[in-house]
Structures are given as C-alpha cells and as structure tokens.
Amino acid sequence: MKATFALLFLMISAPLWAQLPAADDLQTSKGPLRIQPLNHATMALTWAGKTIYVDPYAGTKTFKGIAAPDLILITDIHGDHFDAKTLDSLDLSKAIIVAPKAVIDMMSEKLKAKAVAVANGQTISKLDVSIMAIPMYNLPESADAKHTKGRGNGYVLKFGDKTVYISGDTAGIPEMRALKNIDAAFVCMNLPYTMDVPEAASAVLDFKPKIVYPYHYRGQNGLSDTEAFKKQVNAGDAKIDVRLRDWYSIK
DSSP states (O other): OHHHHHHHHHHHHHHHHHTSOOOEEEEEBTEEEEEEEEETTEEEEEETTEEEEESOOSOGGGGTTSOOOSEEEOOOSSTTTOOHHHHHHSOOTTOEEEEOHHHHTTSOHHHHTTEEEOOTTOEEEETTEEEEEEOOOOSSOOTTSSSOTTTSOEEEEEETTEEEEEOOSOOSOHHHHTOOSOSEEEEEOOTTTSOOHHHHHHHHHHHOOSEEEEEOOEETTEEOOHHHHHHHHHHHOTTSEEOOOOTTOOO
8 A cells, every 4th residue: 555655656746856857966176066957047056055046047936946045146138047037036035146237237126235246257256156257249249149248247167176167148259169177068059049059069179178068058949959969079079078958847
C-alpha cells in the first residue's frame, strides 16, 4: 500500500519537477557555485550562501523553490531583462540590484533605493562577488539598433577563482571575442535581436570558455538550433564543454 502511494505521488509530482531544468555545480576556491537555468535570460546563481538572480522575468512562478535574492543583476531595458512587475512581486527585503543607468532611470523610487548603477568598463564588488560590466550591442552599430553600445551591460563575474561571463543581448562583438580565462559563459543567439548560431559559435571559438551555455535563444522564428551551435563549437574546439539546457520549460 505504501509503495503504491509513493508511486502515485511520484507520478503526480513528476510534471512539477520536470519544469525546472537541471542545475549544475561549478567548483570554486570558495565552495560550489550552483547554476540554475530558469527562463530565457533568467537564471539563479547560488554561492557562499547567497542567491543571485539574473534578469528576473515572467513572474514569481519562475522562482518557485528558489531562495529570495541577495543580489540581482539586470542587463538591459527590454521587458525580458528589466521586468518591473516581476521585481515588484519578489521578496526584495535583502536584495541589492546592480543595473545600467538606463534601467535604473526606468525604475520606481522603491526599486531605485535598492539599485547601484554600473557602466561599461566599471568593476564593483558586492557580496564578495567582483562584477565587471562590459559592452553588449548590435553590429553593425547604428543609432536605431535594438541594442546600442553603452546602454546595456554584459557581466564578467568572479566567484573565488572562477570567472563567469553573461553576454546579455549582443552580437559577437570585439569585447566578447577578446575575453580571456572564462570558466563558464552564457551566450545569446536569437535573430533579429542578437546574433545567429554561426556568429555565436564563431565568437565562442575566439574567446574559448571552458564551459558555454547557449541561452536567450528564442527569436521571432522560434527557438534557435542549439544542437547546431554545439556541433559548430566542438568542430572548432572539442575541449569546450557545450551544455544544452531547456530555458523554456517553465510555462
């Protein structure tokens, strides 16, 4: 009887568990960094007892089972990165928000009180995490591009001895291609907003992260071919660990 009940419980619960993509642990000199993909450009990073949200989006359901944030990183002004409604719905009682000035200018006074502006080229430290803001923009550059240089931030984060790159919405820009010693990278690929699969693979082969996650891969024509991205990267460098995760499982 107990075995039957347990089986029924597992069958009922499985769809709920299946909604959350698998988390990965990256070992650092100061303990594991847990990487939890969530939704589109949204992830949770847990390290040294602190929880970091990146581009929180699509409501509280995205964060079911995830601890309240100690730190929030926002990359750009668009609604899939700066989602004021989602921010207002979260427990921000202990949160610090790091964002570009263009994002902070759009915030309510309540959110502004928690926010710290960081611009391209600046490095700050919060909760023992070094946060360097780097450019993210479209190519060719133009005043009417969806992402103009200097408005949004990609981020290079230091967790102990490990370095993580979050691209934000960008093309395969020189600043990305020039990166060195990246342990884990999150790289976007969704036309017409960012870049296509070959451009993303080319950029990754230039800066050679140890691990790369294709993320933010839903565009106007559906989901980009992340399997093709993996094949192109590994054809150029078999040592790069391309990790494919479902960033669209939470409905």
